[in-house]
Amino acid sequence: MQLAAAAADHIRLAASSGQLDLARWQFGITTVYHYFFVPLTIGLAGLVAVLQTAWVRTNKPVYLKATKFWGKLFLINIAMGVVTGIVQEFQFGMNWSAYSRFVGDVFGAPLAMEALLAFFFESTFVGLWIFGWDKLPKRLHLACIWLVFIGTMLSAYFILAANSFMQHPVGYAIDHATGRARLTSITEVLFQETAVTVAFHTLTACFLTGAAFMMGISAYHLARKRHVAVMRTSLRLSLVVAVIFGIGTAVSGDSLGKVMFRQQPMKMASAEALWETQCPAPFSVFAYGNVAKGHNSVELSVPGVLSFLSDSDFSSCVPGINETNHAEQQKFGPGDYKPNIPVAFWGFRLMIGFGMVSLAIGAVGLWLTRKRFWLSERLRAQRGDPDAVPLLALTKDRALGERLSPWFWRISLLTMLLPLFANSFGWIFTETGRQPWVVYGLFRTEDAVSPGVSFGEVLTSLVVLTALYGILAVIEVRLLIKYAKAGPPELSERDLHPPTRIGGPPSLPGPRAGGGDADRDEDRDDEDADRPLAIAY
C-alpha cells in the first residue's frame, strides 16, 4: 500500500516537473519565435519611415518605389509579429498563473500600458498606412508610418521594463498579508537603470537587424543588376544604419554587461565559465568544462579583459561561479543557484559574435561603397548608364575585382541572418542566465508554473503552437522570398499623385487639376465613387 502511494507521489512529482519543463519550453519557443519578427518589424518600420520621408520631401519616384518595396516586406513581417504577440500576453496567465498572482500588481501595469499606449497606436495606424495610400494626403500618410514606428518602439520599451523587473526587481514591497509583490513606484519600474540600458541595447540591435535585412536583399538584386536605382539607395542607407547602430549595440551591450556584473554576478560568471574568483580575470574565448565538478578542462583566454569589461579596470576582481553560488546560498538558503552554464557561455559568445560580424560586414560595405566612387559616373562598369551597378571601390583608383565583387554580394546576403541569430542567443542567454529565478532573488521559476494546469494540457498547447509556428514560418519565409525577389513595383500615376485632402480624388495633373473649386471637386468625387480601391486585401 505504502509503496503504491509512494509510487503515485513519484509519478505526480514527475508529471509536475515535466509540466514545468514543458511550460518553459513553450515559453522559450514562442518567445524566440516571436522575437524573430519583432526586431525586423521595428527596424524596417524606421527604415521605411525614413524612405517615405525622403519621397515626401524630394518627390523622387525612386524613394516611393523603395518605400513600397520595403513596406511590403515590413507588412509581411508585422503580421506575424502581431499575431504571435497575442500568445505572449496570455501565456503568463495560462502556464504561469502562480507567477501572475505573485507579480501581477507590478508586472501587469507595464503590460497594460503596452496595450493601451502602444498596441492601439501600431495596429490602428498600420491599417491607415496600408489602406491609406489613395485616401490620405501625402504628409498625413507619412505621419501614419512614423506613428507605427513610435508605437513599435513604445511597445518594446514597456515590455523591456517589465522584463527588467524580472532581472532586477525594484519599486516594489512584499505585502505582509498576501506574501506577494506590491508596486510602490511605477517610475522606478519604468525608468530603472536596467530598463533604460536594456532598451537602448535592444532597440539599437533592432535597427541593426532591419538594416542587415535591407542590406542582404539589396545585395541580392545588385548582384543580378536588377532594380539598381532603388537597391543602390537602399544599400547605402542600410549600410550607414548598420554601422551606426552596430556601434550603438556594442556600446550599449558593454554598459548592460557592467550593469549585469553588479546586479546578477552569477549570470556574468556563467557567461564566462569563470569558476573561481580571479583578480584580474581573463576573458574566455573558448572553454570546455565539467559542470558537475565545477571547472573547465580546456580554456583559451585573454588575461585581464574580463576585469575591464566588468568595471573598466584591468586589474579588478570578478567573482566566480562557485563563490557566487556560495554567497547566494548564504542569502537565499541552501540550493543550487547556477544556471545552465554551457547555454549561458555559448549564448553570450554567439550573441556577441554574430552581432560584431554583422557590424564588421556593414563597415566593410560602407567603405567599399564610399559615396564618391559609388555614385561617380567614372567608376561605373558601363559608363553613361545611370542604372548600371557601380563598382565596389577598393582604393581610390582600384575597384574590387570580378572575382571578389560577387563574394561581397554573397556575404552581404548571408549577413541578413546574422543579427537574427544574435538576437535569439542574446535572449536565450539573458533569460536562462537568470535561472533558477523567474524574478531574480524573489521568486523561483519552479514556483511560478500554474498548479491547476495538467501535464497533458501544457503538452497539447506546446505541440499545437510549435506545429502552427513551424507551418507559419515556412509560409512566411516563402512569401518574403517571393516578394523580395519580385523587386519594387511599377508606379502608377495614382501612386505618384496622392489626394490633397482626406478621401479626395488623386491630384492627377491634367486640365481639371488645381481647379480648387468646390463644386468641381464634388463632381470628381461622384465620378470617383466607381474607382476601384488602390489597395485591397
Added chain:
Amino acid sequence: MQLHDWWFVVIAVLWTGYFFLEGFDFGVGVLTKTLARDRRERRVLINTIGPVWDGNEVWLLSAGGAMFAAFPDWYATLFSGFYLPLLVILVCLIVRGVAFEYRGKRDDARWQTRWEHAVFWCSLLPAFLWGVAFANIVRGVPIDAHREYAGGLLGLLNPYALLGGVVTLSLFVLHGAVFVGLKTVGEVRLRARRAAYAAGVVAVPAALGFLGWTQAQRGDAGTLITAAVAAVALVAALGCVRAGREGWAFVFSGVVIVASVATLFLALFPDVMPSTLNASWSLTVGNAASSAYTLKVMTWVGVVMVPLVVAYQGWTYWVFRRRIGVRHIPA
C-alpha cells in the same frame, strides 16, 4: 465606489469594446462563406473590415492586460482555468490574422481558398467560444481554496455555457451582417439584409432564453433593465433591417451587444469569478484586485488613453467610410 469597483467597470468597458468591434469582424468572417457567392464578393466582405480589424483586436489585448494589472487573480484563474478553449481561441486569432494579410499575396486559387476557409473557421470558433467562456464565468466554476480552477474541460461545456456560445455567435453574425449592409453597395448589400434575418431567427430565441436564464440565476433589478434593453434593441435592429434603415440597424445591433455584456458583468458584480465549490472561495472585486497604488496609476493611464484611442480609431472609420462593392475590387 472604490477604485477596484471602478476598475471592474473599466474591464467591462474594454470587453464591451472588444465584443462590439471584433463582434462584427467575426460576423463578417463567418459571412464570407455564407453570404458571399464568389471570390470577388468574399473580397468585398474582407475589405469592409480590412483597415480596422487589427485595431479592433487590440481591445482584447487591452482587456487582458488591464485584467492582469488590476485583477491579477482574475487573470491568473481565468486563463489557467479555461486553458484549452483559450488555446483554441489563440490559435484561431493567429491563423485569422495571418489569413487576412496573406490571402491575397499569391495568385493561386488553392492558396486563396485555404485562407478563406481559415477566415471562416477562425471567426466562427472564437465567436462561439467567447460566449461559452463568459457564460461560465457568470455561472460560476469550481474554484478551490487556492483560487485555482478545479473542474475539467467538460465542466465548461454545460448547457448554459453552450447556449451562451450560440448567443454570441448568432449576435456577432447579425452584427456583422448589419455592418456589411452599411458598408457595401450592390447585391451584397441586399443579401446582407437576408443574412441578418437568418441570424436573427437564431439570435432572438437564443438571446432571450439566455438573458432570461441569467436573470433567473443571478439577476437583480439592474440586470433586468439591461436585459430588457438588449431584448428590445434586438427586435428593433431586425425591424430597422426590414425598413432598410441600415444606420439605425447597426446602432441597435451594437446596443444589443453592449447591453448583453453589461448584463453579464452586472450579474457578476461584486464577484469576478464565483466559485461553485464554496462561496467564500469566489474571486471578488475586493479580493482579486491589485493594490490601491497600482489601480491609481492605471486609472491615470486609462483616463488619458481610452478616450484618445476611441478618438483616433473613430477617425479611422471616418477615413474609410465609403461603401464598397464588387466593382471596387481590383482584379
